[in-house]
Amino acid sequence: MRKVVSTHTPSEERVGYSRAVVIDETRIYFSGTTSQDEKGEIIGDDVYSQSKNIFSKITSVVNSEGFKIGDTVLVRAYLVDITQIEGFDKAFGEAFKQTKPACTLVGINQLIDPKMLIEIELIAEKSGK
Numbered sequence: 001m002r003k004v005v006s007t008h009t010p011s012e013e014r015v016g017y018s019r020a021v022v023i024d025e026t027r028i029y030f031s032g033t034t035s036q037d038e039k040g041e042i043i044g045d046d047v048y049s050q051s052k053n054i055f056s057k058i059t060s061v062v063n064s065e066g067f068k069i070g071d072t073v074l075v076r077a078y079l080v081d082i083t084q085i086e087g088f089d090k091a092f093g094e095a096f097k098q099t100k101p102a103c104t105l106v107g108i109n110q111l112i113d114p115k116m117l118i119e120i121e122l123i124a125e126k127s128g129k
Contacts, residue, residue, distance in 0.1 A: 001025065005061055007033075010040045011112075022065050026126045032078065032119040033058060034111065042115040047079065047087030054120045055095040062124055071124040072101040078119045082107030088118060 004018035005028075012019060020030045035043045035050035035057075044050040059069045075096070077088055088105065111119055 003065075005065060007057060007061065008038045009036050010038075011036070020061055020065070025066065028062065028065055028067055028071075028122075028124045030058060030061070030120075030122040032121050034113075034116045034119050036113075036116070042113060044117075045115075047081070047084040047117050048091055049087075050117050051077075051088050051091030051120070052094070054118070055091055058120070058122055059095070067124050067126060069095065069124075070099045071126055072096065072099055072122055073125050074123040075101050075103045076121040077103070077105045078108045078111070079105060080108060080110060080117050084117065 001024055003022040005020040005022065006012050007019040009019075017031055019033065020028050022028045033054050035053040037043055042050070043053045062069055062071070075092070077092075079085065079088060085105065092103065111117075
């Protein structure tokens with residue numbers, strides 16, 4: 001079974017992608033997620049606050065689909081200014097201190113909106129326990 005999930009950001013409709021895709025009710029794959037709200041506004045003006053908002057958004061979807069944030073197995077983050085890694089590290093630690101998922105952090109040149117400082121992808125899988 002394949003189920004698509006939306007958080008109703010303007011880009012999801014305009015571009016035609018899903019925020020997340022759930023497979024067989026055991027895995028959930030997230031598209032790159034930014035701190036954009038339903039109106040297209042960017043929430044937060046630093047890496048820490050944007051990361052916190054993104055993890056909150058992802059957690060909300062994870063929970064609504066019957067997963068726990070502790071089911072996370074992989075996080076990928078794309079950071080516009082790699083010197084701001086401390087903001088990401090702090091938010092990541094707050095979200096995943098107990099889980100310790102695999103994580104990749106990549107420094108990039110820019111995102112689609114100059115106000116976007118970070119974009120995060122995530123994969124979660126239920127362990128069956």
